[in-house]
Amino acid sequence: MRSFPYPQVGSPDLRSPSRFLWWLAKAQRTTLLLGITYGSLWTLSQGLIPYVLGQAVDFGIVAGNFGALLAWVGLLLALTVIQAVTSTLRHRAAISNWMQAAYRCSQLVGYKVTRSGDALPQRFSTGEVVSTSASDAMRIGEIFDVSARLAGSVVGYLLVTFLVFQTSWQLGLVVLVGVPLCGAMLLFVIRPLQKRQKEQRDAAGKMTALGADTVAGLRVLRGIGGENIFVERYRERSRETQLAGNKVAYSLADLDAAQVLVVGVFSVAFTWIGALQALAGQIETGQLVALYGYAVFLVSPIRNASDAVSRFIRANVGARRIIDVLDTPSAVHDGGPTVDGPASPSVLVDSSSGALILPGLLTGVVSADPAASAALARRLGRFEDAVLRQAQVLWGGAALHCIPLGEVRERIVVSDAEPQLFTGTLREELDPAGRHSDADIMAALDVASAGDVFDGLEHGLDDEVTEKGRGFSGGQRQRLVLARAVLTGAEVLVLIEPTSAVDAHTESRIAAALRTERSEAANTTVVVTASPLMLGAMDTVLFLGSDGLLTEGTHRELLATVADYRTVVIRGAGMDAHASNGSTQNKRNENSISEGQC
Template identity: 30%
Template sequence: MPAGGPTGGHVLRRALGDQRRRVGGASLLAMAHQACEALVPVVIGLTIDEAVGTGSAGALLRWLLVLAGLFLVLSTCYRISARFAEGAGESAAHRIRQDLAARVLDPRGGADTGRLPGALTAVATGDARRVGSVASALPYALSALTGLAVSAVALLRTSVPLGLLVLLGVPPLLWIGHLISRPLERRSEAEQEHAAHASGVAADLVAGLRVLKGIGAEGAAVARYRETSRSSLASALRAANSRAWHDGAILALTGVFIAVIGLVGAHLAMRGTISVGDLVAAVGLAQYLLGPFQLLTYVNGEFAQARASADRIAEVLASPPAVAAGTTPLPSPVAGRLRLRGLTHGALRGLDLDVAPGSVVGVVSRDPAAANDLLLCLGREREPDAGTVELDGVPLADLDPGEARRAVLVAHHDADLFED
């Protein structure tokens, strides 16, 4: 991992790198599928010129068999490629969820700082799924580029102007598509942020539902959630609107581009530069190009949303730990003598306390927050602002958090394993 924690780019690269075999296999099969798709109109054009135009039954049968072979190959490649691609996407998302769970459960803590539990759940579900989708989408992008390349070569063999039109027109379209995707990326990130916050608020309110009913605060709770939900809805609608404009603009541009190819092909046929079969192949290829462009539009949108989600995942993974990982081993055996000197944290101020091994000590606090802060320091969930806690003469700060919790068991007043 890079210094300072992973970045969004690192999260995306790892999602692809971990699934490189599946992604590679799916890409090769998808590229073969698109190449065969692009060859279909070419074969139809050759059938017209060499069989229909000449009236040769043998040539017609031969080209029909070639066409049937193409359809057999392209359909088989598509089915297997889709299976590999979906498996890569699901596995990548699962790996990200494992990484997030490991970070959240790290004994040093810190991942939940400033985040509601529901927000972390939203990151581990929605954001992980979106990042995993890049492993599914990449094979489609490579297959679309392969289809465009095969189409360009076929059109060059038919007519140099048609081939050059495709070769020179595709790069600007891809660049414009990248520019159009930027607003979608920004709004997708905002959408996920608001959705995660709404999820966190909902989980928070459900956890405290009994207390809210007890103090008669249902109205305030409903108003709070309604405001949060409306904000999330507005953000989701903005993202959906941006996706619609993105897809519509790309399809409009590609529609104009395909129409230009068809018009140029028709003009060349009228001048006698290309044959009728060549014209049919050119028009068929122009119509076929809509498929690769739609795939690129889909992939562009998926990557825009995945980049936004990857940044959110990286923020959680790169969260600084709440406590340092000490290297001093536990005393052996652990007697259990606790010594607190000048302990200060939050509402807790300058606490001095000695607890002898085998004794039972009750600590009474007027402020519940001070009691909670004491438990946080004893459980090594937070570093004290000042003062020390020693276990058998060894400062807790020098112990690994996991080792310290083996010796000092802390149970918070509001700790829940399950609701019922």
């Protein structure tokens, strides 16, 4: 059993589709060379068969020499065995090359998705990225699949040209010039194919994107009765894709017809000239038989060449799409000058808002402008380095964007407001790294008050989670994600609306359990929420406005003294509340280091 792709070496060359394909070729050059070698041997054995057959006729049958006939027949059988063996090996190498290239492209896209932050979703829809990883990657793999046959065809063409020249220089010129000419004639059909395949690829990408977006928002669409509108839009996109596919099919049919016509004309002309020379006594009977075999053989190189060109066009289109994805600047970067993170739990200072996150405490974040609290969570989680260069977050005196990204991701964990679950067992979902015992997992589920999740699970932690956790309710998904976040034991845990989909009784239990769990471990916890139950469990609460920190204190203190806070928390009218006095913004970030420096 082989594991694909093989280890990646170096960074991909994204300057052009051809350079990217060449980089892929170099990354798997060993198996490519094996495929080319086997393909060449396979084609050489095929090309020699007409020659051996002609020799058997002339020196065995016509000459009446049974010994010579037996020898040539034995050589013919040996070539047949070689052809069978090398054909099998060539096919295995070709499939290996195909899978390596396709999976390596999918892997590159996967790495980009996990490391680009929010930069990729801002440029491409989910459906477009999925289509790039699946469809375009497989198209690129095709060109590496055909490489062995193409190399063998070139070698076979050169061999047959040499052998035909030994028989007749006129026929040798026909082969030498005619085969490339036939291939060039097919380019007139291939060029329109390239344009139509690009149109079909673009239409398919738009259709996939619309389908993914519709499925993701299906519950909301049903709630407002909008699913029929989106279904109709999907039908329109599907129809456009179908029409584009029909145009591609027309071009492919034209290409197949052109291949039959061009190759047929060449074969007939070649055989006819050979027959005339045989009638004139210029060549022997066996040589005529060999020439007919060469004519049949040369069909394969011409078709392989046109097939390779067609596949290269598709691969070129796919490579361009993958380059567009890979070339998207990442929102976060791990390189250049770095500084070590704090050796012990330390204060987090957000210079943009003036917020101060003290170590070991539970800090609630409430905002009259929900975008302000969401932006603070993003900065604390280091989601966009460009933002942090302008509005720095200091962690123990060091700029957060200058600390190695791996260390930040290990010590600071952000759990987003939209629960994301993947396929696999529930145990793998909650503990992807497999570092915790079942008892630890159950304890985290208790903190998240998620025990009822097991009521419908036959196999407990070994039960399979469906795609995006659709087998669970919204509240169950949210609590499972909370349990996963708690299980990380992160030094700094940022939770964004962790209980928005649960009832008040469950929320109260979660607030108490979360406080106990995080306080005992002396870890820092930031909870972005407007829930009074959650805020009541916090050690301190930061109240933000659109311009920064307005005030801070305990939940009870702010309820009693800050009318705007009371409006946001009690009435939930955060979008209508306005900060009345921005002058109270905390200025404790004056010791921040100069902008953009590490």
